[in-house]
Structure formats: structure tokens, C-alpha cells
Amino acid sequence: MKKWKWLHRWFSLVLGFFLILWAVSGIVLNHRELVSSVEVNRNLLPSEYRFENWNNAAVRSALEMDSGMILLYGNIGIWLSDTAFSHFTPFMDGFPKGVDNARTMKLLKSDAGQLFAATQSGLYVKKSNFALWNNIPLPHHDLRIMDINIKSDSLFVVDRSNIFVFKIQPQVELLSKIQLLPASNDDNKIGLFRTLWVIHSGELLGLAGKLLVDIFALVLIFLIVTGYVYFFFPRWIKRRKKQQKTVAKHVATTKFSVKWHNKVGIWVGGFLILTVFTGMFLRPPLLIAIAQARVSKIPGTILNHPNVWHDRLRALVFDATSARWMLGTNDGIFTVDAQFLKQPQPIAATPPLSVMGINVFEPLENGTFLLGSFNGLFLWEPNSGFVRDFITGEIPQARSSAGSPIGQHLVSGLFKLNEKFYIFEYNQGLLVEKMEMPQTILNTPMPLWNVALEVHTARIFQSVIGVFYLLIIPLLGLMTLLILISGILIWLKKSKKAL
Secondary structure (H helix, E strand, O other): OHHHHHHHHHHHHHHHHHHHHHHHHHHHHOOOOOOOOOEEOHHHOOHHHOOOOOOOOOOOEEEEOOOOEEEEEEOOEEEEEEOOOOOEEEOOEOEOOOHHHHOEEEEEEOOOOOEEEEEOOEEEEEOOOOOOOEEEOOOOOOOOEEEEEEEOOEEEEEEOOOEEEEEOOOOOEEEEEEOOOOOOOOOOEEEHHHHHHHHHHOHHHHHHHHHHHHHHHHHHHHHHHHHHHHHHHHHHHHHHHHOOOOOHHHHHHHHHHHHHHHHHHHHHHHHHHHHHHHHHOOOOOHHHHHOOOEEEOOOOOHHHOOOOOOOOEEEEEEEOOOOEEEEEEOOEEEEEEOOOOOOOEEOOOOOOOOOOOEEEEEEOOOOOEEEEEOOEEEEEEOOOOEEEEOOOOOOOOOOOOOOOOOOOOOEEEEEEEOOEEEEEEOOOEEEOOOOOOOHHHHOOOEEHHHHHHHHHOOHHHHHHHHHHHHHHHHHHHHHHHHHHHHHHHHHHHHHHHHO
């Protein structure tokens, strides 16, 4: 038991500050919409979080206008420039405050001159004679619009779970919400990664579950603070007694801390163990072990949603050559007929895709596509299954599922202008081509939510320890489990003696 006490005391003292960081960042991550307007100056962060050469997914793509102007969009929002990139003007009037709300996934222009924007904060339209973007309400709670597509006189809008169809002439009007059938290979199971994710965040039980996990995070902070009081205050009290100073308040604080540290710890210890354990598998290297695993859906939870595509949709592109839709999901790419009447069919022969999602899905000619993610950028012919690395020109080799979830080039965006492809890599920024990044965009702050994500995933420490930051989550998780388990064992031992 002495070893457990030593472990519980000293592991807690060393890790307490870091656990508070993880708890606070976890609460922020659970409420993105609530903090979407809060921003952090990038100069306060490590250098890799500062914009340079259009890195950090600054640009996702661009839309060329008839006037010879161009709209660049991505994590920086939307900016108007000329095709020589000699000046940049913000083009986001009408969006909610905050760069996170202006994060844009797709821009389209209709034949009638309407501009449509798919953003983190919803779907927007801007008519040529109006200065402001106007929000188009959707009958659902998820504001994150992943993709939009115009076919004939209809606008197809994709959030993370649904596809909506709008008539766009003469007015923008919702026509229908498409109910996709289950895929032909649907096994009525779900990825283990997704299961652990919603357990860890509390989303398993919806908003109530998230709030419950927030309470667990606050309890963890309470246990750390009372543990510090338990350790430091007795020494402080002794010094004050020697100095003949009052100690009544300090003694009362210590008694309160000891009592409620034990009571609260034993009440929620099991829940904290579950939260820590599930979080350990959401980042490499432990993520690699469960990335391909599928498990049964938990009845009565959000995982058993009546919409089998819930939180799975990421992109929608029309393949004019085959008169079908290409549906990008977090489980791969599917095809579905033009009217969405039949079951989506999985495509087996696809380029290697990162679990981080699809960032580029551009149709070219003759049924070919450019498909990009954090695994690279590839030229792809779905009908023949041909795949070629667009950057290196090489044919990609099959990789082990136990390997790294990212490739050599973390492709975050692409657009074509004047027969040139502008390719954006997450770390390096714009590849090959040149485009000066103006100071106004360099000064774009970082959303608080993204800062919290960098803290929670331990990437914020990469500048200090390099690639070894990947070990922080499993090691911190293991040590936290030992702290929690040892605390429970100590309490049980004391309770047994008291009987």
C-alpha cells in the first residue's frame, strides 16, 4: 500500500498542472459553437501556428470570378484578390463574428450570379447587388456545412449527416431533404474509433452526455486542487504555528479538502477511468491499433441513430461521365445514382485517404478526379481504378494499416488558375508556385477551439520535443489511470480498516 500512496502522491503532484490543461481544453472542445467568436493571437503560440506561405490550411480552394477577380477561401475565411494576387480584401461581411465562423469549406457561383458559401457556421448566399452574406437556415442543429454542389437549377448541400436540395431560382427555397439508403455493404456496425470518441466526449448521450463529461472535467480539476491543498497546507500550517500566526482558516480548508477529495474521488473515480482510457485511443500510436475495427452500435445512444449516415458525410461531387454522385465519407468513397434512389455502392480501389478527412475532391476530365488528404494528392480514375501520386508522379504502394495515418504530403487545399495548379500543404504551405501572403492575413488569429484542440491532443508540445509529442497522450493517460486506481485502492484499504 505504501507504493500506491507514493505513486498517487507524486504522480499527482507532477501531472496536476497538465491534467488541468487537458480538462479545461476538453470542456472548450465540447462547446465549439459557444466559443466560436473567441480568438487567440498567433504570436502567443509556438511558431508553427503562425501563418507563413499559406500554411496551416489557410487556403482550401479558390473561385475565379467573371470580372478577372478571384475569391480565396479556407481557414482564413474568404478574401477577394486579382489573378496576380497583388492585393487582398476581406469578403466576409454578414458572417458571425470570429474567424472560426468564417472558416469556409466551399464556394460556388450560380449561372444567375448568386454566390453560395459552405462554412463552419452555416450556409450563406450573396446576391450580386447585395453587400452582405445572408444565412440560409437549415432544418437541423448542425451548422457545419461540409460541401455544396450545383446541378441544373438545384443546390445540393451536405452537412455531416444529411443532404439537402434547394431550388435557387428565382428565390432560394428548400425543396427536400434526401434520405440516403444504407450502403450495399452496410453491416449495421460502427467504427470503434467513433464509438470511443463519443464515449470520451459524452456525445454518446447527446448534449446531456457532453455536460456530464464537462462535470467530470470540473471534478478532476477539483480533485487536483484539493490534492495540492492536502499536500502543501499541513506544511504551511506548521510554519505559521512556529511564527505564531493564525491557522484556523488553513486547518478548515485542509479538512474540507481531505474530506471531499476522498468522497468525490470515490464517487466518480470509475467514470474518470473510463474517460481517460477512451481518450488514450483517439490519438496515435494507440489509434493505429483500433482504426480499422468495427463494433456493434450501442442501443439507445446516438450511435444507433435512425440515419445510418449520421456524422459520416464529408463531400459530394457529381461524376458527369458516369451520371452519378461520388459521396465522400469518413468510411471511404461511395457512388450513388443521380436521383439518390438506390443504395450507395462502395468503391474499393481509391487513393489512400487519411482518417483526418478529404480536403480536395476535384473533377477533371473524362471521369478523372484529384483527391487530396493528409495522405497526399492523387490523380484517380474510379472506373479503371488507376491511381497516381499527383505530386511525385509515382504509383502509390499499399501500406500496412499499422503504419502512420498521414503521408509525406499533408495536402490541405488546391485550386487551378491559368493552367497552373496551386497546391497547399498543411505544414509547408503553397508548393512550387509563389503567392505572397499579405500582413493582414498573416495577422489572422487562431480560434480558441483550435487552440484547445492542439492542447488536448498534445500537438502544442511538438515544438519542444518534436515527434515524441505523440507519446504524451498514452503516457499521460497511463499515469492518470494509475493515479485514479491507486486513489481508489487507498480509499478501499482505509474503509476496510474503519469497519
